Amino acid sequence: MAQPGAQTGLQSFPALLARNAQQMADKPAYREKEFGIWQCWSWRETAEEVEALALGFLNLGVNEGDFIAIIGRNRPPLYWAMVAAQMVGAVPVPLYQDAGAEEMAYVLGHCGARFIIAGDQEQVDKVIEVQDQLHQFEHLIYLDPRGMRKYDHTTLHDYAHIQDQGRAAKDELTPELDRRRARLDYDTICVMLYTSGTTGRPKGVVLSNRNVIESARFSSEFDHLTSGEDILSYLPMAWVGDFVFSVGQAYWNGFCVNCPESEDTMMSDLREIGPTYFFAPPRVFEGQLTNVMIRMEDATPFKKRLFDWGMAHARKVGTAVLDGRPVSFMDRVKYAIGNLTVYGPLKNTLGFTRIRVGYTAGEAIGPEIFEFYRSLGINLKQLYGQTEATVFITAQPDGEVRSDTVGVPCPKVELKIEENGEVYYRSPGVFVEYYKNPESTAGTKDAEGWVATGDAGFIEPETGHLRIIDRAKDVGKMADGSLFAPKYVENKLKFYPNILEAVVFGNGREECVAFINIDLAAVGNWAERNNIGYSSYQELAGHPQVLATIQDHVEETNRSVAEDTMLSGCQVHRFVVLHKELDADDGELTRTRKVRRRIIEEKFADIIAALYDGSKSVSTRTEVTYEDGRKGAISATLEIRDAAVVPVATQKVAAE
Amino acid sequence: MLDDSEGYVTTDGRKIGGVVMEMKNITLRFGGVVAIKDISFDIREGEIRAIIGPNGAGKSSMLNVISGFYVPQEGEVWFRGAKRPPMKPYEVARQGIARTFQNIALFEGMTVLDNVMTGRLTQMSQNIFTQALWKGKAEKEEVENREMAEKIIDFLEIQRIRKTPVSRLPYGLKKRVELARALVAEPKLLLLDEPMAGMNVEEKEDMSRFILDVNDEFGTTIALIEHDMGVVMDLSDRVVVMDYGKKIGDGTPDEVRRNQDVIDAYLGVAHD
Numbered sequence: 001m002a003q004p005g006a007q008t009g010l011q012s013f014p015a016l017l018a019r020n021a022q023q024m025a026d027k028p029a030y031r032e033k034e035f036g037i038w039q040c041w042s043w044r045e046t047a048e049e050v051e052a053l054a055l056g057f058l059n060l061g062v063n064e065g066d067f068i069a070i071i072g073r074n075r076p077p078l079y080w081a082m083v084a085a086q087m088v089g090a091v092p093v094p095l096y097q098d099a100g101a102e103e104m105a106y107v108l109g110h111c112g113a114r115f116i117i118a119g120d121q122e123q124v125d126k127v128i129e130v131q132d133q134l135h136q137f138e139h140l141i142y143l144d145p146r147g148m149r150k151y152d153h154t155t156l157h158d159y160a161h162i163q164d165q166g167r168a169a170k171d172e173l174t175p176e177l178d179r180r181r182a183r184l185d186y187d188t189i190c191v192m193l194y195t196s197g198t199t200g201r202p203k204g205v206v207l208s209n210r211n212v213i214e215s216a217r218f219s220s221e222f223d224h225l226t227s228g229e230d231i232l233s234y235l236p237m238a239w240v241g242d243f244v245f246s247v248g249q250a251y252w253n254g255f256c257v258n259c260p261e262s263e264d265t266m267m268s269d270l271r272e273i274g275p276t277y278f279f280a281p282p283r284v285f286e287g288q289l290t291n292v293m294i295r296m297e298d299a300t301p302f303k304k305r306l307f308d309w310g311m312a313h314a315r316k317v318g319t320a321v322l323d324g325r326p327v328s329f330m331d332r333v334k335y336a337i338g339n340l341t342v343y344g345p346l347k348n349t350l351g352f353t354r355i356r357v358g359y360t361a362g363e364a365i366g367p368e369i370f371e372f373y374r375s376l377g378i379n380l381k382q383l384y385g386q387t388e389a390t391v392f393i394t395a396q397p398d399g400e401v402r403s404d405t406v407g408v409p410c411p412k413v414e415l416k417i418e419e420n421g422e423v424y425y426r427s428p429g430v431f432v433e434y435y436k437n438p439e440s441t442a443g444t445k446d447a448e449g450w451v452a453t454g455d456a457g458f459i460e461p462e463t464g465h466l467r468i469i470d471r472a473k474d475v476g477k478m479a480d481g482s483l484f485a486p487k488y489v490e491n492k493l494k495f496y497p498n499i500l501e502a503v504v505f506g507n508g509r510e511e512c513v514a515f516i517n518i519d520l521a522a523v524g525n526w527a528e529r530n531n532i533g534y535s536s537y538q539e540l541a542g543h544p545q546v547l548a549t550i551q552d553h554v555e556e557t558n559r560s561v562a563e564d565t566m567l568s569g570c571q572v573h574r575f576v577v578l579h580k581e582l583d584a585d586d587g588e589l590t591r592t593r594k595v596r597r598r599i600i601e602e603k604f605a606d607i608i609a610a611l612y613d614g615s616k617s618v619s620t621r622t623e624v625t626y627e628d629g630r631k632g633a634i635s636a637t638l639e640i641r642d643a644a645v646v647p648v649a650t651q652k653v654a655a656e
Numbered sequence: 657m658l659d660d661s662e663g664y665v666t667t668d669g670r671k672i673g674g675v676v677m678e679m680k681n682i683t684l685r686f687g688g689v690v691a692i693k694d695i696s697f698d699i700r701e702g703e704i705r706a707i708i709g710p711n712g713a714g715k716s717s718m719l720n721v722i723s724g725f726y727v728p729q730e731g732e733v734w735f736r737g738a739k740r741p742p743m744k745p746y747e748v749a750r751q752g753i754a755r756t757f758q759n760i761a762l763f764e765g766m767t768v769l770d771n772v773m774t775g776r777l778t779q780m781s782q783n784i785f786t787q788a789l790w791k792g793k794a795e796k797e798e799v800e801n802r803e804m805a806e807k808i809i810d811f812l813e814i815q816r817i818r819k820t821p822v823s824r825l826p827y828g829l830k831k832r833v834e835l836a837r838a839l840v841a842e843p844k845l846l847l848l849d850e851p852m853a854g855m856n857v858e859e860k861e862d863m864s865r866f867i868l869d870v871n872d873e874f875g876t877t878i879a880l881i882e883h884d885m886g887v888v889m890d891l892s893d894r895v896v897v898m899d900y901g902k903k904i905g906d907g908t909p910d911e912v913r914r915n916q917d918v919i920d921a922y923l924g925v926a927h928d
Contacts, residue, residue, distance in 0.1 A: 035806035036769075036818065146811075147869060150669075264816035 012184035012209050014050075014087040016251040021047035024227060024254045030076035033261035033269055041076060043254065049077070051177070053084035053159075055166030058173045060115070060139055060157075064089030064180060067111040067192070071095045071104070071127075072119020074233040074242070074259045077143055077159060081117050082247060086190065089180045090115075093192045093204070094237040096591045097123060098584070100629055105130035107194050111204055111435060112136040117159070120144040124156070186210040191247075192435055193240050195387050196590035204435035205240075205387045215390040215429040216248035218411040222395065223357045229255035229277045230354070234266050239592065240387040241361070245279055248390075270351035278358040282365035283593070285380075287521075288350055289369055290497055294525050310342030311375075318343075318375025323399045343376045352378050359383045359395075362592060364468075364487075366495030367403040374401065382406050384466065388444065388451055389413075390429030394466045405465035415466065421456035422472040456485075474597060476507035482569030484512070489561055489570045490595070496553045497522040498546075501582050503595055504572060505608055511573040513611040515604065516550055517581055538579045538636055547641055550577055554643040562646035571645040574611050576618070578604075579636035585625045610640060663700060666893050667908075673701030675734075676845060676877050677722065682731035684717055691717040692728065693901040699845065704871055705879045706888045709898035710921060715881045716758060718898065719849055722879065723755050724748035736844075750778050754843035756834040758850045758881075764823040768814060768833050769805065771822055775840035776801040808840045811873070812866060828859040832866070839870060846870070848880035852887055860884065864891055885922070889913065897921065 010016055020029065025044040032039050041049065062068070068085040070092055072078050082092040093111050095104060097119065104126055108116065114136050118124045124142050131137055142148060143159045166173070190209045194202040219225075233246040246257050255277075260269035267288075296307050317331045327335070347353050358373070361383040373380045379398065384406035385391035394415070396407035409415050413427040426449045433441045445451045456475045457468040469475065470487040478484050486504040493502040493516065500519035506512030518541050527534055527543070534540040558571040582588040588600050601608065603622070610618035621635045663673045677699040684692040692714045699705045707715050720726040721733065727742040734740065735751060743751075754775070762771050779801065782794040790798070809815055812832050817825060822833060831851060838846055851867065852860045864887060870876050882888045888895060889909040897905035897918045904917040912918055 035803065035810055036815070037806075146873070149872065261815050262813070268816075268819075 011186045011213070012086060012181075012188060013083050013190070013213075013247065013251050014181050014184060016213075017043075017047055017050060017083055020251065020254045027227065027254065028256045029250075029254075030079070030257050030259070031273075032076050032259040033265070033272075036261075038258075038272070046076075046080065049163070050080045050084045050087065052163040052166045053077075053080055054087040054177055055170055055173050056162035056164075057084060057088045057090070057115075057166070058176055059165050059169050060162065062088050062090050062115060064183075066090040066115065067093050067113040068115045068117065069093045069095055069108055069111070069113040070117045070237065071097055071123045072117075072143060072237070073097055073263065074235075074237055074246070075119060075143065076257070076259055078117065078119060078237060079233075079246060079257065081159075082191065082243075083251075086184065086188075087177065087181055089183065089188075091189045091192050093194070094243065095194065096196075096236050096238045098236075099591060100585065100625075101126040101129045102629075105133050107202060107204075108134050108137065110201075111192060114138045115141065117141045118143070121147040124148065124151070184209070186213070189432070191243055193238060193243065193387055196592045196594065203437055203440055206432040206435050207240075207390055208432050211390045211429050211431060212244065212248045213252065214412075215392055215427075216244060216252040218428070219244075219392050219395070220249055220253055222397075222411055223277075225249060225253050225255070225277060225357075227254040229253065229356075230258060230273055230275045231255065231277050231279070232258050232260065232266075232270055232273050232275045234260050234263075234269075235279070235281075236591070240391055241279060241385070244391045245277075267351070271349065272351075274351055274354040276354045276356045278352070278355055280358075280360060281362040281593075282360050282369065283363075285360060285365065285369055285373060286497070289372055290519075290522055292346070292350070293497075297529070307342055310338040311372075313338050314343060314375035315371065318377065319371065322374055322377055322379065323401070339377070347376055347378065352376075355379065357381070361385060363594075364491040365403060368495065370403040384468065386451075386453060388431045389425060389427060390431070392427070392429060393423075393425050393453070396465075400463070400465070402465070405460065405463070405467050407466065408464050409466070415459070416450070417458060420472065421458065421469070421475070423453045423455050423457045423466070423468070424450045425453065426450050474507075478506060478512075478569045479508060479510045480569065483566055484570060485567055486512075486570070486597075488567055489514070489557065489572065492557045492560055493553065493572075498526070498549060499553060501589075501595065503582075503597065503600055504570070505601065505611075506570065509612070512570050513608070514554065514572045514575040515600070515607070516554075516575055516577045518546060518550070518577060520581075537581065538634065541577050541579055542636070542639065547577060547639060550575070551641050551643055558643060558645050568646070572643055573645055574640055574642050576607055576611060576638050576640050578607075579620075579638060580622060580624060580634060583624075585627065586623070607638065616640060666703075670702065670893075672703045672893065675699070676701050676736060677879075678734040679718075679721070680732040680734065682718075682721060682728045682733070684714075684721060684726055684728045690901055692721065692898075694731070695896075695898070695901075695903045696731075697896050697903065697906055699877060699879055700894075702871070702875055702877055703893040704867070704891055705877075706892035706895045707879065707881045707898060708883075708885070708888050708895055712900075713898040714901040715898055716849060717901075719755070719847055719879070719881055722845075723753060723847055746778070749841065752842075752844035753847065754838035754841045754845075755847035756831070756838050756849060756851060758853060760827075760830045760834055762822045762830060762834055762837070765821060767819050767821055768825070768836075769809070769818045771833055772805045772808060772836045772840050773801060775837035776804065778841055804842070805836075805840050808836045811839075811869070812836050828855055828862075831855070831859075831863065835863075835866065835870075839874070839876075842874075843876060846876050846878045848878065848882075850881055850883060852882060852884055860887060867891060 020043040026042050028040050029043040029046040030041045068090050070078055070081050085092040095107055116127055127140055139155050141157045141159050141162055145158055186209050188209050190207050190212045192204045192206050194204050235242045250257050258273045260266045296304055313334050317327050317335055320327050321335055355378055358378055358380040381396040381401050384394045392410040393413055394407040394409050413425055416424045430449055430451055454472050455468050456470055456472040457466055459466055470485040474486055476484040484507050489504045490502040493499050498519055499516055501517035503515040504512055554572050554575055561571050562568045584591050606620050607618055617637055617639050619637045621633055623633050625631050665671055675698045680696050682692055682695045707718055709715050721728050724743045724745050732739055782797055786794040814832055852863055871878055895909055895912045897912055899921040905912045905915040
């Protein structure tokens with residue numbers, strides 16, 4: 001296998017940093033909006049900051065092989081901390097900042113972190129709460145000193161002080177730092193990332209420098225990324241995607257990482273930066289589209305007519321223009337006018353004016369949403385990846401983009417489909433191991449390096465594109481033997497703006513039933529426009545008109561599911577609109593917002609029973625966890641509705 | 657213990673300094689109505705001082721006396737060691753006293769940032785012409801003022817609404833913007849008139865945290881009026897209790913809570 005890093009000596013991120021600081025010294029490396037202004041650090045300044053912190057780590061007694069946990073929202077100093085940790089031979093472990101204290105205690109205890117870097121007081125408080133359970137934990141470093149003056153500072157340090165101490169001891173510690181830096185190579189651990197874990201405890205995925213640097217290199221070539229890109233880093237730092245984009249590809253290409261001012265300002269920061277390369281889960285695109293539609297409802301009639309005309313034309317020819325397919329001259333002229341009057345201003349409002357490559361991944365995206373962005377001329381594509389693969393398994397090449405596939409294998413990735421439909425891959429990005437968990441490692445990765453994705457899918461013979469149906473373990477059989485693929489139906493349901501989340505049950509049963517979560521933003525707006533009063537989420541979710549609307553959506557979905565002969569058994573016969581939003585704090589979703597089926601099945605067993613026993617309503621009481629960890633309960637009586645299904649008798653014959 | 661002119665140490669270990677403001681035998685009348693009757697108390701450096709009492713007790717009048725909006729017919733107001741003559745409110749503001757209002761008094765059509773910037777008015781030395789030219793000193797001053805405004809915006813976590821017109825904001829956020837405008841003047845004494853009125857529990861918790869943070873981070877002396885007894889008792893170092901224009905209690909929250917007159921006032925015992 002070709003090893004570009006081996007030839008050039010660029011086998012670690014500290015080495016890439018040194019290269020960038022030399023070759024692109026004055027080019028912006030990081031920006032962060034603070035105090036209303038975009039603050040900027042060049043590569044040379046970044047190298048200085050990272051080195052000061054690394055020296056500070058040495059001064060504090062960080063050993064090679066130590067784990068340094070990093071918790072907080074995306075901020076340049078926290079990205080620097082990852083590379084500074086690598087520089088001294090330690091392993092950075094970014095954690096999800098919205099995890100509760102107990103969840104955090106498990107991960108911190110599992111990796112045995114001696115040092116923890118926390119973004120602000122909130123994170124510091126969580127660590128202090130659980131520090132008695134952490135035997136190896138020694139020092140806590142915080143970034144934002146606000147509110148922490150009165151804390152006991154024996155094991156608590158200000159980030160800036162650690163850097164100052166590092167600078168002060170520079171002469172004394174530099175030889176040791178150089179020694180450690182020189183020992184880094186392709187096989188050194190680059191980072192450890194905890195998977196969100198749809199089942200059981202989170203697992204620590206160990207990625208080597210080879211994994212990350214090679215993946216960054218091949219994917220950069222695939223999309224022709226350059227040092228001129230600007231990205232907005234707003235997705236959790238603990239997520240492999242953010243690490244590969246904001247550290248891997250950013251260091252490999254030397255492009256600029258922009259951090260928003262706060263979570264709430266992400267949308268306006270996006271507009272100000274205008275990234276050229278953008279990555280978002282479908283919900284971000286959905287949210288933006290919902291916002292646009294809501295605002296267009298309130299626009300003047302002239303603007304609304306112009307918008308409708310422009311979008312109708314974009315739907316007709318927009319994607320063809322983007323893919324370079326033949327389009328008539330008149331249509332091109334009309335599209336250019338549309339671009340001047342509608343698409344351009346709209347893209348500007350969304351912050352997508354400069355975008356060259358956009359990716360969506362993590363979940364399936366609704367075809368209408370996907371087409372909407374593409375028809376505006378935004379090169380939005382789909383990607384299929386995993387933490388264990390250092391993200392990249394398949395991606396869509398320019399000009400071959402469709403909403404129902406996830407693309408062709410990435411460079412250097414091999415795919416195979418097992419008999420049960422499960423997708424396997426082998427690539428330079430394949431992870432080293434699960435930390436302290438050889439059984440799981442052996443269960444996932446075989447001796448030849450093939451890794452099971454856990455997803456069932458197939459490769460389309462004509463195009464070579466991969467299509468994913470569902471999680472392999474969720475794919476089951478209905479009582480009559482027909483295929484049961486809940487995610488397939490759930491995704492169809494979730495494409496309706498009114499439906500935020502759906503969970504379909506039916507494995508081993510006669511018929512399928514579903515839980516539905518309404519989308520408060522969309523349904524709330526609809527209620528407002530139609531003068532429907534409500535005082536709580538629960539009340540809105542139980543409103544008869546809302547139920548009728550959802551029923552229409554379910555029935556429409558059933559018709560669409562029935563068209564697919566393989567999966568027509570999965571039509572939803574009965575459904576209930578839940579009285580609470582499924583939430584990661586209650587363990588119902590993972591931190592990346594994937595449904596945890598087993599837990600939901602146990603927790604709401606009474607509702608599922610009611611869905612199958614034919615009753616008209618069910619009274620239930622559900623425990624909820626508030627953001628600060630306190631628990632409470634909500635009671636509700638939920639109406640159960642029947643949905644019309646398309647007869648599937650013909651399908652059963654076909655199946656036999 | 658409280659008469660000690662050197663100050664005292666609070667239960668959570670903060671050092672409270674000497675007297676910043678002293679009210680001596682204040683009486684305030686509107687025609688025949690006596691709003692405040694012969695009240696004396698002091699406010700010390702670095703403390704959170706609350707004025708509580710039932711409706712119509714004269715709390716807001718008291719705050720208006722402190723802020724110089726009302727001039728009492730009798731009694732003296734001492735601020736930082738000197739007797740204060742009757743003053744215009746803007747002169748009081750120049751002395752380093754800033755306030756928020758019970759009924760929000762922001763410029764509704766202006767953005768949050770502009771509203772906060774108006775709080776820097778007392779710090780500005782340039783006249784309208786040099787500001788219009790925006791050269792040299794005027795530019796430097798504007799940049800400094802904006803820096804301070806941004807610091808406070810960051811502190812109160814309202815970055816997201818920086819450019820939003822105030823009229824579009826919900827009530828709880830408007831209250832926070834008002835606090836920002838008061839803070840940006842870098843006051844020595846901050847007066848808060850019912851900062852939690854009309855808020856839900858979550859908003860109250862947020863506001864309480866910000867008040868404590870302001871006191872902790874900037875060392876600002878705070879005098880506040882509040883209805884919510886629970887909030888007052890948690891926040892303040894010392895409490896003055898008023899009823900029908902008279903002072904009926906003064907001391908730490910614990911002392912006040914045990915005071916029979918206070919209990920009577922709050923439980924509504926008939927007055928004679």
